Amino acid sequence: MSNLCENINIPPCIWxxxxxxxxxxxxxxxxxxxxxxxxxxxxxxxxxxxxVEAGYHMCGVVGTISLIMVNSVSNAQIRGDAYEGGCLGPRGSRVWLFLGFVLGFASVIASCWILFANFVGSTVSTSQWPGVGLFLQNALIFISSLIFKFGRSEDLWG
Known part of the structure; x- marks a missing residue:
């Protein structure tokens, strides 16, 4: 039974x-x-x-700063392969990456909080689209950061 799938060849995804x-x-x-x-x-x-008040846009700004922070550190720097200098070395790049992820999660959580506190649970009859738009903005920025960080190979970037 263990030899059942040995002869199946799946062609590689060339593109x-x-x-x-x-x-x-x-x-x-x-x-x-x-x-x-x-x-x-x-x-x-x-x-x-x-x-959409002006303070609500800070969630998107913090998410954008998170995207920049997360993607400014390569995986080689985190492993300690390519980063020897500086006062903190690989530990500093790990702290920088951690703070970037914290900012990203914080912006998504804050936009979710604003959505449910001010738009979904509100007794005032306003449209919920601005709150949903705020949450979608931060979720898409965070997903974009993850795709750019983990969806590419390190050969060309560092």
Whole structure:
């Protein structure tokens, strides 16, 4: 019974084998998700003026800073292979990555909090789309950060 699947050959996915294509596809998907996230909140703010307060946009700004922080550190730096200098070395890059993820999670949690506290549970009859747009923006930015960080190979980036 263990020899049943030994002779099955699954052809490799040729269009996704090259590291340069993998990096390009991950970068394009990540950039598109980042664009869609900001487009959603701009749409919500323009269609429903006055419902999205200026402070709500800080969640998206913090998410964007998180994206920059997470993707400014390569996996080789985290492992300690390519980063020997500085005052903290690989430990500093790990702390930087951790703080980037904390900021990303914080922006998603804060936007979820704003969605349920001010738009879903509100007794005032306003549209829920601005709150949903705020949550979608931060979720898409966080997913974009993860795709760009873990969806590419390290050969071309560091």
């Amino acid at each position: 996704f084998e090259g590291d340069s294509r993998r990096n390009a596809i991950a970068s394009m998907v990540s950039g598109f998700l980042f664009f869609v996230g900001w487009w959603v909140i701009i749409d919500a703010a323009s269609v429903y003026p006055g419902t």
